[in-house]
Amino acid sequence: MQDVVEKLALCIAKGKISRSAWFPPDMKDQDGADEIAAEALKNGIDPDVLLKGCMVGMDRVGKDFSEGKAFVAHLIISGEAMNVVMKQIKPFLESDQVKHKGKLVIGTVAGDLHDIGKNLVSMMIRGAGFEVIDLGMDVPTSKFLEAIDQNPGCFVGLSALLTTTMRNMESSVKEIKEKYPDTKVLIGGAPITLDFCTRIGADFYSPNPHEAVEYLNTNV
Ligand code: B12
Numbered sequence: 001m002q003d004v005v006e007k008l009a010l011c012i013a014k015g016k017i018s019r020s021a022w023f024p025p026d027m028k029d030q031d032g033a034d035e036i037a038a039e040a041l042k043n044g045i046d047p048d049v050l051l052k053g054c055m056v057g058m059d060r061v062g063k064d065f066s067e068g069k070a071f072v073a074h075l076i077i078s079g080e081a082m083n084v085v086m087k088q089i090k091p092f093l094e095s096d097q098v099k100h101k102g103k104l105v106i107g108t109v110a111g112d113l114h115d116i117g118k119n120l121v122s123m124m125i126r127g128a129g130f131e132v133i134d135l136g137m138d139v140p141t142s143k144f145l146e147a148i149d150q151n152p153g154c155f156v157g158l159s160a161l162l163t164t165t166m167r168n169m170e171s172s173v174k175e176i177k178e179k180y181p182d183t184k185v186l187i188g189g190a191p192i193t194l195d196f197c198t199r200i201g202a203d204f205y206s207p208n209p210h211e212a213v214e215y216l217n218t219n220v
Pocket of ligand 1: 113114116157159162207
Protein backbone atom coordinates (compact mmCIF):
# COMPACT_ATOMS: atom_id res chain seq x y z
CA MET A 1 0.00 0.00 0.00
CA GLN A 2 2.89 2.32 0.84
CA ASP A 3 4.09 1.57 -2.67
CA VAL A 4 0.87 2.97 -4.18
CA VAL A 5 1.07 6.08 -1.98
CA GLU A 6 4.65 6.74 -3.05
CA LYS A 7 4.07 6.01 -6.76
CA LEU A 8 1.03 8.27 -6.82
CA ALA A 9 2.75 11.00 -4.78
CA LEU A 10 5.64 11.00 -7.26
CA CYS A 11 3.27 11.35 -10.25
CA ILE A 12 1.32 14.16 -8.57
CA ALA A 13 4.42 16.04 -7.40
CA LYS A 14 6.04 15.76 -10.83
CA GLY A 15 2.83 16.30 -12.79
CA LYS A 16 2.77 12.93 -14.58
CA ILE A 17 -0.91 12.72 -15.51
CA SER A 18 -0.98 9.55 -17.61
CA ARG A 19 1.27 7.16 -19.51
CA SER A 20 0.67 9.03 -22.78
CA ALA A 21 1.52 12.46 -21.29
CA TRP A 22 4.84 13.84 -22.57
CA PHE A 23 5.48 15.70 -19.31
CA PRO A 24 7.76 15.32 -17.40
CA PRO A 25 10.27 14.09 -20.01
CA ASP A 26 12.18 11.94 -17.48
CA MET A 27 9.00 9.86 -16.86
CA LYS A 28 8.26 9.20 -20.55
CA ASP A 29 6.46 5.86 -21.19
CA GLN A 30 5.87 5.28 -17.47
CA ASP A 31 2.43 4.90 -15.93
CA GLY A 32 0.93 8.15 -14.68
CA ALA A 33 -1.51 9.05 -11.89
CA ASP A 34 -4.43 7.87 -14.05
CA GLU A 35 -3.15 4.31 -14.59
CA ILE A 36 -1.81 3.90 -11.04
CA ALA A 37 -5.15 4.95 -9.54
CA ALA A 38 -7.18 2.71 -11.90
CA GLU A 39 -4.98 -0.32 -11.18
CA ALA A 40 -5.12 0.28 -7.40
CA LEU A 41 -8.92 0.54 -7.36
CA LYS A 42 -9.18 -2.59 -9.55
CA ASN A 43 -7.07 -4.42 -6.95
CA GLY A 44 -9.42 -3.33 -4.17
CA ILE A 45 -7.12 -0.77 -2.58
CA ASP A 46 -8.97 1.64 -0.29
CA PRO A 47 -9.67 5.03 -1.95
CA ASP A 48 -8.26 6.63 1.22
CA VAL A 49 -4.85 5.29 0.18
CA LEU A 50 -5.16 7.11 -3.16
CA LEU A 51 -6.24 10.27 -1.36
CA LYS A 52 -3.14 9.97 0.84
CA GLY A 53 -0.95 9.69 -2.30
CA CYS A 54 -2.58 12.88 -3.65
CA MET A 55 -2.02 14.68 -0.36
CA VAL A 56 1.64 13.67 -0.12
CA GLY A 57 2.24 14.69 -3.76
CA MET A 58 0.44 18.05 -3.48
CA ASP A 59 2.22 18.70 -0.20
CA ARG A 60 5.61 18.20 -1.90
CA VAL A 61 4.86 20.51 -4.82
CA GLY A 62 3.25 23.03 -2.44
CA LYS A 63 6.39 23.13 -0.30
CA ASP A 64 8.57 23.57 -3.39
CA PHE A 65 6.28 26.40 -4.53
CA SER A 66 6.46 28.23 -1.21
CA GLU A 67 10.26 27.90 -1.31
CA GLY A 68 10.42 29.25 -4.88
CA LYS A 69 11.57 25.88 -6.31
CA ALA A 70 8.35 25.32 -8.29
CA PHE A 71 6.19 27.74 -10.29
CA VAL A 72 2.46 28.28 -10.90
CA ALA A 73 2.65 26.01 -13.98
CA HIS A 74 3.92 23.16 -11.77
CA LEU A 75 1.03 23.63 -9.37
CA ILE A 76 -1.44 23.59 -12.25
CA ILE A 77 -0.07 20.41 -13.81
CA SER A 78 0.15 18.68 -10.42
CA GLY A 79 -3.45 19.74 -9.86
CA GLU A 80 -4.41 18.17 -13.18
CA ALA A 81 -2.71 14.93 -12.13
CA MET A 82 -4.60 15.05 -8.85
CA ASN A 83 -7.89 15.71 -10.66
CA VAL A 84 -7.63 12.51 -12.72
CA VAL A 85 -7.31 10.57 -9.46
CA MET A 86 -10.13 12.53 -7.79
CA LYS A 87 -12.39 11.74 -10.77
CA GLN A 88 -11.84 8.03 -10.14
CA ILE A 89 -12.44 8.23 -6.41
CA LYS A 90 -15.39 10.63 -6.67
CA PRO A 91 -18.00 7.84 -6.53
CA PHE A 92 -16.43 6.64 -3.25
CA LEU A 93 -16.27 10.20 -1.88
CA GLU A 94 -19.94 10.63 -2.67
CA SER A 95 -20.80 7.35 -0.99
CA ASP A 96 -19.01 8.59 2.14
CA GLN A 97 -16.34 5.88 2.08
CA VAL A 98 -13.69 8.59 2.40
CA LYS A 99 -13.85 10.90 5.39
CA HIS A 100 -13.01 14.56 4.82
CA LYS A 101 -10.96 16.34 7.47
CA GLY A 102 -13.17 19.43 7.34
CA LYS A 103 -14.86 21.90 5.00
CA LEU A 104 -13.73 25.14 3.42
CA VAL A 105 -16.08 27.58 1.74
CA ILE A 106 -14.04 29.75 -0.63
CA GLY A 107 -14.63 32.52 -3.13
CA THR A 108 -13.23 35.66 -4.70
CA VAL A 109 -14.89 38.69 -3.14
CA ALA A 110 -17.55 40.89 -4.75
CA GLY A 111 -16.44 42.91 -7.75
CA ASP A 112 -13.35 40.78 -8.35
CA LEU A 113 -13.06 38.45 -11.35
CA HIS A 114 -9.59 37.06 -10.60
CA ASP A 115 -9.91 33.37 -9.76
CA ILE A 116 -6.62 31.72 -10.74
CA GLY A 117 -5.06 32.06 -7.28
CA LYS A 118 -8.30 31.07 -5.56
CA ASN A 119 -8.52 27.96 -7.77
CA LEU A 120 -4.95 26.99 -6.88
CA VAL A 121 -5.64 27.38 -3.19
CA SER A 122 -8.84 25.31 -3.57
CA MET A 123 -6.97 22.58 -5.40
CA MET A 124 -4.24 22.33 -2.76
CA ILE A 125 -6.74 22.28 0.09
CA ARG A 126 -8.84 19.64 -1.67
CA GLY A 127 -5.64 17.64 -2.18
CA ALA A 128 -4.99 17.90 1.57
CA GLY A 129 -8.23 16.01 2.26
CA PHE A 130 -10.72 18.83 2.88
CA GLU A 131 -14.07 19.26 1.17
CA VAL A 132 -13.98 22.55 -0.73
CA ILE A 133 -17.16 24.43 -1.55
CA ASP A 134 -16.10 26.86 -4.23
CA LEU A 135 -18.52 29.76 -4.64
CA GLY A 136 -16.60 31.13 -7.62
CA MET A 137 -15.72 34.76 -8.19
CA ASP A 138 -17.51 38.09 -7.63
CA VAL A 139 -19.16 36.57 -4.56
CA PRO A 140 -21.39 38.89 -2.50
CA THR A 141 -21.23 38.61 1.29
CA SER A 142 -24.79 37.21 1.37
CA LYS A 143 -23.59 34.13 -0.57
CA PHE A 144 -20.77 33.51 1.92
CA LEU A 145 -23.23 33.83 4.81
CA GLU A 146 -25.66 31.43 3.14
CA ALA A 147 -22.87 28.87 2.60
CA ILE A 148 -21.69 29.14 6.22
CA ASP A 149 -25.26 28.63 7.36
CA GLN A 150 -25.51 25.47 5.24
CA ASN A 151 -22.09 24.16 6.33
CA PRO A 152 -21.78 24.63 10.10
CA GLY A 153 -18.20 24.53 11.37
CA CYS A 154 -16.67 25.28 7.97
CA PHE A 155 -13.60 27.46 7.41
CA VAL A 156 -13.99 30.38 5.00
CA GLY A 157 -11.43 31.53 2.44
CA LEU A 158 -11.62 34.93 0.71
CA SER A 159 -9.48 36.01 -2.20
CA ALA A 160 -8.98 39.53 -3.61
CA LEU A 161 -6.60 40.73 -6.32
CA LEU A 162 -7.61 44.37 -6.66
CA THR A 163 -6.88 47.16 -4.22
CA THR A 164 -10.45 48.33 -4.83
CA THR A 165 -11.98 44.96 -3.87
CA MET A 166 -9.93 44.76 -0.68
CA ARG A 167 -12.67 47.02 0.73
CA ASN A 168 -15.27 44.39 -0.13
CA MET A 169 -13.09 41.79 1.55
CA GLU A 170 -13.05 43.93 4.67
CA SER A 171 -16.84 44.25 4.74
CA SER A 172 -17.33 40.53 4.03
CA VAL A 173 -15.03 39.61 6.94
CA LYS A 174 -16.85 42.10 9.19
CA GLU A 175 -20.29 40.68 8.39
CA ILE A 176 -19.13 37.06 8.64
CA LYS A 177 -17.55 37.73 12.04
CA GLU A 178 -20.64 39.59 13.26
CA LYS A 179 -22.96 36.73 12.36
CA TYR A 180 -20.59 33.77 12.89
CA PRO A 181 -17.88 34.92 15.36
CA ASP A 182 -16.42 31.40 15.69
CA THR A 183 -15.90 30.91 11.96
CA LYS A 184 -12.23 31.03 11.01
CA VAL A 185 -11.64 33.29 8.02
CA LEU A 186 -8.55 32.89 5.83
CA ILE A 187 -7.65 35.61 3.35
CA GLY A 188 -5.20 35.96 0.49
CA GLY A 189 -4.43 37.52 -2.86
CA ALA A 190 -1.54 39.55 -4.25
CA PRO A 191 -2.31 42.91 -2.53
CA ILE A 192 -3.15 41.35 0.86
CA THR A 193 -0.72 41.66 3.77
CA LEU A 194 -0.55 40.33 7.31
CA ASP A 195 -1.07 43.87 8.56
CA PHE A 196 -4.31 44.16 6.55
CA CYS A 197 -5.44 40.76 7.84
CA THR A 198 -4.94 41.83 11.45
CA ARG A 199 -6.62 45.19 10.84
CA ILE A 200 -9.80 43.74 9.33
CA GLY A 201 -10.11 40.97 11.93
CA ALA A 202 -9.51 37.95 9.68
CA ASP A 203 -7.89 34.92 11.32
CA PHE A 204 -5.19 34.00 8.87
CA TYR A 205 -3.28 35.33 5.88
CA SER A 206 -0.82 33.54 3.69
CA PRO A 207 0.77 34.44 0.37
CA ASN A 208 0.69 30.78 -0.71
CA PRO A 209 -1.64 27.77 -0.49
CA HIS A 210 0.82 25.59 1.39
CA GLU A 211 0.75 27.64 4.59
CA ALA A 212 -3.05 27.74 4.35
CA VAL A 213 -3.08 23.91 4.30
CA GLU A 214 -0.83 23.87 7.38
CA TYR A 215 -3.18 26.30 9.14
CA LEU A 216 -6.23 24.16 8.35
CA ASN A 217 -4.48 20.98 9.43
CA THR A 218 -3.58 22.46 12.79
CA ASN A 219 -6.91 24.19 13.41
CA VAL A 220 -9.37 21.54 12.22
C1 B12 B 1 -4.77 37.21 -14.93
C2 B12 B 1 -5.14 38.63 -14.55
C3 B12 B 1 -6.40 39.09 -14.93
C4 B12 B 1 -7.43 38.21 -15.61
C5 B12 B 1 -8.08 37.31 -14.53
C6 B12 B 1 -8.46 35.95 -15.10
C7 B12 B 1 -8.84 35.01 -14.01
N1 B12 B 1 -9.67 34.07 -14.39
O1 B12 B 1 -8.40 35.08 -12.86
C8 B12 B 1 -8.41 39.27 -16.20
C9 B12 B 1 -8.02 39.56 -17.64
C10 B12 B 1 -9.88 38.90 -16.17
C11 B12 B 1 -8.09 40.50 -15.36
C12 B12 B 1 -8.93 41.58 -15.27
C13 B12 B 1 -8.60 42.74 -14.59
N2 B12 B 1 -7.45 43.02 -13.98
CO1 B12 B 1 -6.06 41.69 -13.66
N3 B12 B 1 -4.50 40.68 -13.50
C14 B12 B 1 -4.23 39.45 -13.85
C15 B12 B 1 -2.75 39.17 -13.49
C16 B12 B 1 -1.95 39.30 -14.77
C17 B12 B 1 -2.44 37.82 -12.88
C18 B12 B 1 -3.25 37.45 -11.64
C19 B12 B 1 -2.99 35.99 -11.32
O2 B12 B 1 -3.77 35.13 -11.69
N4 B12 B 1 -1.83 35.69 -10.68
C20 B12 B 1 -1.41 34.29 -10.41
C21 B12 B 1 -2.07 33.76 -9.11
C22 B12 B 1 -1.60 32.34 -8.87
O3 B12 B 1 -1.61 34.55 -8.02
P1 B12 B 1 -2.60 35.15 -6.91
O4 B12 B 1 -3.94 35.38 -7.46
O5 B12 B 1 -1.90 36.26 -6.23
O6 B12 B 1 -2.77 33.95 -5.88
C23 B12 B 1 -1.73 33.47 -5.06
C24 B12 B 1 -1.66 34.13 -3.69
O7 B12 B 1 -2.05 35.48 -3.70
C25 B12 B 1 -2.48 33.25 -2.79
N5 B12 B 1 -3.93 33.48 -2.68
C26 B12 B 1 -4.82 33.97 -3.55
N6 B12 B 1 -6.05 33.93 -3.08
C27 B12 B 1 -5.98 33.38 -1.85
C28 B12 B 1 -6.97 33.10 -0.91
C29 B12 B 1 -6.59 32.53 0.32
C30 B12 B 1 -7.63 32.22 1.31
C31 B12 B 1 -5.23 32.26 0.59
C32 B12 B 1 -4.83 31.69 1.88
C33 B12 B 1 -4.24 32.54 -0.37
C34 B12 B 1 -4.63 33.08 -1.57
O8 B12 B 1 -2.28 31.96 -3.33
C35 B12 B 1 -2.09 32.02 -4.74
C36 B12 B 1 -0.99 31.07 -5.11
O9 B12 B 1 0.20 31.40 -4.48
C37 B12 B 1 -2.44 40.32 -12.45
C38 B12 B 1 -0.99 40.79 -12.41
C39 B12 B 1 -0.15 39.98 -11.50
N7 B12 B 1 1.05 39.71 -11.94
O10 B12 B 1 -0.58 39.59 -10.41
C40 B12 B 1 -3.39 41.42 -12.94
C41 B12 B 1 -3.90 42.44 -11.94
C42 B12 B 1 -4.30 41.79 -10.63
N8 B12 B 1 -5.09 42.95 -12.60
C43 B12 B 1 -5.25 44.24 -12.46
C44 B12 B 1 -6.32 44.99 -13.02
C45 B12 B 1 -6.24 46.50 -12.83
C46 B12 B 1 -7.37 44.37 -13.70
C47 B12 B 1 -8.58 45.05 -14.32
C48 B12 B 1 -9.19 46.20 -13.50
C49 B12 B 1 -8.15 45.55 -15.71
C50 B12 B 1 -9.16 46.39 -16.45
N9 B12 B 1 -8.84 47.65 -16.55
O11 B12 B 1 -10.17 45.89 -16.85
C51 B12 B 1 -9.55 43.89 -14.51
C52 B12 B 1 -10.47 43.74 -13.28
C53 B12 B 1 -11.56 42.75 -13.51
C54 B12 B 1 -12.24 42.49 -12.19
N10 B12 B 1 -13.37 43.15 -11.94
O12 B12 B 1 -11.74 41.71 -11.41
C55 B12 B 1 -4.14 44.84 -11.59
C56 B12 B 1 -4.61 45.19 -10.20
C57 B12 B 1 -4.03 46.50 -9.73
C58 B12 B 1 -4.55 46.90 -8.40
N11 B12 B 1 -3.66 47.54 -7.67
O13 B12 B 1 -5.64 46.71 -8.00
C59 B12 B 1 -3.04 43.76 -11.71
C60 B12 B 1 -2.10 43.69 -10.48
C61 B12 B 1 -2.22 44.10 -12.98
C62 B12 B 1 -1.45 45.41 -12.85
N12 B12 B 1 -0.16 45.34 -12.57
O14 B12 B 1 -1.97 46.46 -13.02
N13 B12 B 1 -6.88 40.37 -14.76
